Amino acid sequence: MDTPRHFLSLLDLTPDELDRLIQRAIELKRMQQAGEIYEPLKNRVLGMVFEKSSTRTRVSFETGMAQFGGSSIFLSPRDTQLGRGEPIEDTARVLSRMVDLIMIRTFEHEKIETFASYSRVPVINALTDHNHPCQLLADMQTYVERRGSIAGRTVAWIGDGNNMCHSYVNAARQFGFKLRIACPEGFDPAGGVLQAAGGAAEIVRDPRDAAEGADLVVTDVWASMGQEEEQERRAKAFADYQVNDALMALADKEALFMHCLPAHRGEEVSASVIDGPQSVAWEEAENRLHSQKALMEFLYCGVPG
Template identity: 65%
Template sequence: MATRHFLTLLDLTPDELNYLIQRAITIKSNLKAQGPNYTPLPNRTLAMIFEKSSTRTRVSFETAMAHFGGHALFLSPRDTQLGRGEPIGDTARVLSEMVDAVMVRTFSHAGLEEFAAASHVPVINALTDDYHPCQLLADVMTWTEQRGSVKGRTAVWIGDGNNMCHSWINAARQFDFNLRICCPKGYEPNADIMATAGNGVTLTHDPQEAVEGVDLITTDVWASMGQEEEQAKREADFAGLQVTEAMLDQAKEDVLFLHCLPAHRGEEISATLLEDPRAVVWQEAGNRLHAQKALIEFLLLGKVS
């Protein structure tokens, strides 16, 4: 099979993405029933390059490889020559000679694309400043587990037009659901990404209008990594966009709430929202493991019957 990368959700076809969601649900079910006895990747190695810190990303990928009988290598900027100025392409070529796949969590999406262009093993985007596609696999998996097919349903993104918002836009395109984006003026998603989104993605600045009758509500922190110095300004600019239980009451009766975590209670969400039964964030977080297992398996072995 030719080398496939997963830099955004657009790197796979809708059929392949739907396969991954169903495969992840199966892997999760089998793990709970039988334990981690499915080991399709013995002696395979995943290099994990972290230029941004993480809890869920590192634990989920490392556990996935352990369950699969393989091995994961954690590489921080201090652990690679990237931190000393080695060209991105050179590092990619070297790792391609030694490992079976590479996961990268970094700042520049263009840098990730440069890395993938030089790599002859699969490269997985574990977050860049522009996209977070692995999180969306877990999000759509969770939505599907809870409510069945997401096709034709409506989700609303409330918050910054950031990397998560961009990935929700791509998810709406690929999984064929409707997406409403609600953000403060000046914090809209990238115009080029919006231009390709199609009629199923709409933009508003009114949260009450945005949540009316939707199937799912999701958000993220107001200040992402690297934006901490903007915290006070963002809190002022995002006033009125806090997701609360009352906001969920305006959506459908069976609405779900997702958050990629970590969450700042009392800021982008009310202090008690994560305890609301409509919030399924812990299942969502756990699904990072299963969705990424399906992804790794697909990139290295193809579809498994």
């Protein structure tokens, strides 16, 4: 039996595969908007394991499978033996004998790595505390649609060195852009992630230095899911890290703004920016559907070839 390809981080695909996947996502979007019926996963089933709740992730994967002619099963901790202490290895062995693809949204990254090592079918990381690679596919698709290749461009990450930041570090390596990370001390991305990126990513403390001349400015909430009790402490630490009109004015005049959502207007981003003309947050959210369809097609069918 062939070993399945998994997508646990952007590093699981080659830069060439990622570039082709983005182009395929753009093509699948065009086909869907033109009303073309394309069902490469007809009668196939996606198992969706959610230990963290989500709006965009669930809707985009379920819709994608439906458009591809397949179906999906939503599994929360209440619906599975995982929530009752069954070993991850056992759940992976059983679930992967019944479904054709598995998507997992959980906390510890080690959990999804263990699951994938015992799975007979492709496993997709739909978010862990360590990274969020599916969101980066959507972000890269959105940039390419609006501005062309992101290779050689400068991206500013403003805020927490969290799972999204880690994925942007990996994206800088894989897509060939320069990443400047502006975060307060004590909120840096994991050292190993940053070190592995070499010169592709650097930390600059001042958000103005990060935004200067940038082609893309990105942020995320100050307190991610599970960190709500830290909200007050984080609000103080990140007080000078809001993406607002003054910060965007330092970026390139053609710069785009992205946010993976949900957004807290008045905290990490001003309403004038996220609802303004440089924001592509809504296209970015929509593109979760199209880029994940391209990903599922690639993992299951082996295309784009």
